Amino acid sequence: MASESGRAAQPVDRGKVKSWLSKVFEFNTAGLNWPRAVAFLDAALVPLFVFWAIGHEVYLLSALFGLLFTALSDPGGGYGHRALSVAAFGLVGAGVTALAFEIGADGWGWMVLAAFAVTLAAGLTVAFGVHRFINAMLLNVWFVVAIGYEFGLHKAVHVTSHIWAQVLAWSGGAALWIVVTFLWWLIRGRTDQSQPFSELPGDNSRRKLTPPLILFAVIRAVVIAGTVALAFGLDLTHGSWIPIAAMISLKPSLEQAALVGAQRLVGTLIGAVVAGLLLLVPTNEHGIRLFAVQQGLEVVALVLLMHGAGIRFWNYGLYSAAIAAGALILVDLPQPSDYAAEGYRLLWTLCGVGCSLIVLLLAGLLAKRTAKARPQPA
Numbered sequence: 562m563a564s565e566s567g568r569a570a571q572p573v574d575r576g577k578v579k580s581w582l583s584k585v586f587e588f589n590t591a592g593l594n595w596p597r598a599v600a601f602l603d604a605a606l607v608p609l610f611v612f613w614a615i616g617h618e619v620y621l622l623s624a625l626f627g628l629l630f631t632a633l634s635d636p637g638g639g640y641g642h643r644a645l646s647v648a649a650f651g652l653v654g655a656g657v658t659a660l661a662f663e664i665g666a667d668g669w670g671w672m673v674l675a676a677f678a679v680t681l682a683a684g685l686t687v688a689f690g691v692h693r694f695i696n697a698m699l700l701n702v703w704f705v706v707a708i709g710y711e712f713g714l715h716k717a718v719h720v721t722s723h724i725w726a727q728v729l730a731w732s733g734g735a736a737l738w739i740v741v742t743f744l745w746w747l748i749r750g751r752t753d754q755s756q757p758f759s760e761l762p763g764d765n766s767r768r769k770l771t772p773p774l775i776l777f778a779v780i781r782a783v784v785i786a787g788t789v790a791l792a793f794g795l796d797l798t799h800g801s802w803i804p805i806a807a808m809i810s811l812k813p814s815l816e817q818a819a820l821v822g823a824q825r826l827v828g829t830l831i832g833a834v835v836a837g838l839l840l841l842v843p844t845n846e847h848g849i850r851l852f853a854v855q856q857g858l859e860v861v862a863l864v865l866l867m868h869g870a871g872i873r874f875w876n877y878g879l880y881s882a883a884i885a886a887g888a889l890i891l892v893d894l895p896q897p898s899d900y901a902a903e904g905y906r907l908l909w910t911l912c913g914v915g916c917s918l919i920v921l922l923l924a925g926l927l928a929k930r931t932a933k934a935r936p937q938p939a
Contacts (some may be wrong), residue, residue, distance in 0.1 A: 572892050585824050588876050597757065598871025604628055605863050608734060618859060620730035623629025623658060623892040627734025630654065630699040633731055635738070636692060637756030640746045643923050644739055650696055651735030657700050658707060658731040662724045669793035672708055676804070677786035679704050686780025690765035692917050695861060705785065706807040709801025710794060710892045752820040759872065781811060787912055799893065799905045806913025807834065810886050811920060826914050826921075828881025833910035835882065836889035837864075840906070855894055 614884040635643060657679070664671045673675035683701035687694040707727075746754065788807045792800030809829050839861060841870045843854045865887035873880045893906070 576761055576901045585827055585878055586876060589874060592874030592876075593872060594874070595871050598867045600741075601629065601632060601870040602840055602863070604737055607737060607787040608730070609859065609863060613856065617726070618625060618825040618855070619714065619895060620726055621859060622888075623727045623730035624734040624737075625863065625891070626703050626706065626888075627651065627654060627658075627731035629734075629739055629870065630703060631735040631738040632870070633699055634696045634760055635742065635757045637754055638659045639753050640743070642671040643754075645744075647735065647739055651732060653727050654700055654735060655732050656702065657704050659724060659728050660828070661704050661707030662711045662722070662727045666715035669790060672712075673786045676705065676708070676789040681782035681786045684781055685767065685770065685775070687774060687778075688770045689767055691853075694764050696714070705789075705804050706888055706892060708789070709792075709805050712801055713799075713892065714895060725846075744822060756819070780920060780923060784811070784916055788916055791912075793908070797905070797909065799907055800891065801887065802833070802906050802909040803913040803916075805889065805892070806885070807916045808913075809881060809888075809898055811917045824876075824878035825881050826918060828878040829885045829914055830910065831878070831882035832885025832887075833889060833907055836887040837906050839886075839890055840893055858890055858894055862887040862894075865890070866939075 589600055605625055608621060608628070612618045612624070631647055631654070634647065635647050637643060660675060660679075664675055680701055683694075683697040686697040711722065711727075720869070739745045742754075742757075746752075785804060785808060788804040791797070792803040797803070805850055806829050809825065809832075840859060842858065843851055864882045869880050869883035871889065872883065889906075
């Protein structure tokens with residue numbers, strides 16, 4: 562009887578797994594936006610060729626993220642309002658960039674403290690509206706990526722990076738988006754334009770910070786600070802992948818659906834595997850061949866980010882995979898690669914995703930507990 566009941570339960574379990582996978586990889590055809598992706602690629606080619614020409618590809622990551630995240634933060638509307646909002650975002654991003662590259666080569670204690678403060682502040686900006694909250698989350702992701710990048714650059718003795726140049730590269734990426742939107746505004750006859758990423762919330766109405774939201778912001782900050790301490794305090798080989806994977810995998814609010822969290826987790830793992838395999842290409846390469854391979858991988862990373870801009874609302878899991886793969890390639894590209902390094906990268910990614918999974922489970926339990934504690938309507 563026990564074996565029969567076990568066999569009867571198997572189809573049910575398989576059905577649940579298939580249903581879950583179908584939801585994670587469900588495609589929204591209306592969410593594809595290739596013109597937007599091509600527009601981002603056209604703009605991103607500018608910093609790519611500029612840094613190729615001057616021979617300082619080490620600043621490409623800052624410029625690309627400045628361009629991409631500034632485009633995501635664009636609220637649309639009248640050009641004056643758009644330019645002011647985007648300029649403010651770029652200015653705050655420049656400050657975050659300076660902080661990240663300043664402490665990225667210092668003691669790990671400062672990195673942990675700064676990661677906690679920045680993540681907590683980003684989580685609490687939900688009080689100023691959903692749109693500003695999303696902008697803060699973008700800068701939070703960039704901060705974690707930047708400290709990992711600077712930590713790797715500091716260990717790579719053959720690479721030189723200056724803080725002011727990284728800030729200038731980020732600011733240049735943000736300014737490039739302002740120029741692109743200005744030209745498009747003139748071409749369209751100086752008419753107001755809709756939000757470039759219209760699917761993102763544009764609500765700036767303030768909301769009350771409830772205890773669950775505050776608690777989740779604190780938990781999230783603790784997790785990111787903990788992964789930073791684990792990666793840099795123990796000086797793990799390619800340990801920056803732990804906080805980057807944790808940050809990319811974490812859903813941005815307690816109220817968000819579990820499906821999006823699962824898509825982030827799956828997407829981060831896929832992106833890490835893709836990045837790890839691509840970073841094997843320069844193994845044992847030297848001289849001009851290594852230089853050519855590195856430039857080719859920069860183009861691949863750019864194309865991955867372009868796909869992220871185009872499929873953001875087609876499938877969130879694949880979007881997360883594209884962004885994670887592009888970011889991780891650019892972060893580790895200045896460092897020599899070998900087969901052992903790829904094992905470390907994938908292992909630390911699993912650790913970062915695991916930390917995020919624990920937080921998601923805690924958030925789910927907290928949400929259920931909060932729902933039970935609410936008084937029921939008469």
